[in-house]
Amino acid sequence: MLADLVQNTLDGLAAGSAYALLAVGFTLIFGVLRRVNLCYGPAIMLGCYAATFVHLSFGAGLLVLALVCVLASVLAGGYVERLCFAPHRKGSGIAAMVASFALWMQLEEVAILALPKHLYPFPALYDGKPIDLAGFTIRVEALVMLGAASVVCAALWWVLYRTRFGIAARAVIDSPLAAELSGISVPRVSMGVFALASAIGGLAGFLVSASFEQVTPMLGMWSTFKGLLAMMLGGLGSLPGAVAGALVLGLVEAHSQWFLGPQLRDLLAFLMLFMLLAIGPRWMTTR
């Protein structure tokens, strides 16, 4: 019993760190645009498909694949930004959201046309056996994921608080109007933040694909759902909140999967979000 709890907690933290990367990307985009990008996950999925394509054609190694994944995600993200968000900067949030959904459908079909099988193998992040520590199995992939999430969060903090670009980005997040009046080019900063978020998403997609050793078109919806859930649980718009929400989501999922099964796991995750929104503290739902 206790052993199960500890093992589940370890697994939950590993899943939570993947969610954290996704949620941080989502939050960055929401921060500068005040819009939800439903196509965030599908752009990542397309990046992973590009990497799979490179792997199948040239047999490239992991490092190259990671690079391809990140680059292709940034390109796909840029396409989404140009078509869905740049034109609606001052206009309707609903139109931008529906447009991003339309591109989701599009990217999914592009991926399926390029690689039509339902499932493709992805090279494994780590081939060896999991580490055995005092009776608990620790997957090396999980450690890499946790490490990557920590490094990305630290790097992001540095970028946001120690560079000129970061100051501009935070100014835009705080108040686009004030940022514009003080001479910051809001469209350019938004574009930069969007690219940064897509790169983080691409890295998350690569890590997830390589630790599950497969890619499917479902990766798009999965990333959007998990990232969105974690971001909303963390109170929307706060980066530390997004990380906390992601870890909570990972832990709750790992424990409920073990004790209740996969269907009730998902039910519980959505119930948690619903209750938080319906009866949670007011400050969490008025940002």
Next chain:
Amino acid sequence: MDDYAVGVLTNIGLFGFLAISAYLLLLAGEMSFGQQAFFGVGAYSGGMLTAMGGWPLPLAVVAAMLLGALAALMVALPTLRLRGLYFAMATLAAAEMARIGFELLHWQVELEGEQTGPDGTQGFRGIRWVLENGIEPGAYLAIIWLVLAMVVGVVIALERTRLGATLRGVGEDPELAAALGVDVTRFKLGVAAAAGALAALGGVLYAHHNTYVEPRNFDIMLGVHSLAYALIGGLGTVFGPLLGVLVDIGLLEGSRVFQGYRMIVFGGLVALLLVFRPRGLLDERTVIWLRRRLSSLTPWR
């Protein structure tokens, strides 16, 4: 008409109910990601009443609509205080809970030597009231479009009354509407209930057209599609959402020209369309212009 055309036209009618349901909420200023849940509630409850309970379809339709309205009220009551994105996410969470609820629903009875009823992820087979009562696909199509025409008629009539003006007023500026004496929360609850009933109506008719439903039919994709239909077609008139359905199912799925590329075409078209017409093809301005043109063409007015 060949079977294929009947099938496409039937689907246009069926998803038309869902699109109008999303449209009503959008007019009231709320974006729901969860109307598919009430479509599902209608499909499951209506199907259970006719296939397991032996009810006639018209009675089952009424019951399903009441249940849909009730379910919509249950979701709307705790969530309507939320704004914009938070409301969208809360309705999404509720709808996914409903979908998982359908997955967990196992309730079968033995009828004429066959197990009938919802069987979790295996779906719910044997909703055959329409077949058993000798209604041909063409006749069922006519029934669906007749009901849809009635709904459209009611919405048009309501939009011409004070109620319609209030609806758009609440959507445009809730504070102003409240200052003018409208009880915004109660009004929105009413709209949510009506939209839920409408979605359930579409759902029960859908279940009896397909004779088979499964939880996956009512996932988030259906919900976002219905939102997209309303927004592509336009928020100026109730014909807008129907135009949206027509563009997607009629033009792209029905024509078979774009087979394999349907979503690439559709996705790109929608995104581009929204750049130039963020409130859809038939937006308010276009509708007013069209009305003027029409009334200038009719000399007896």
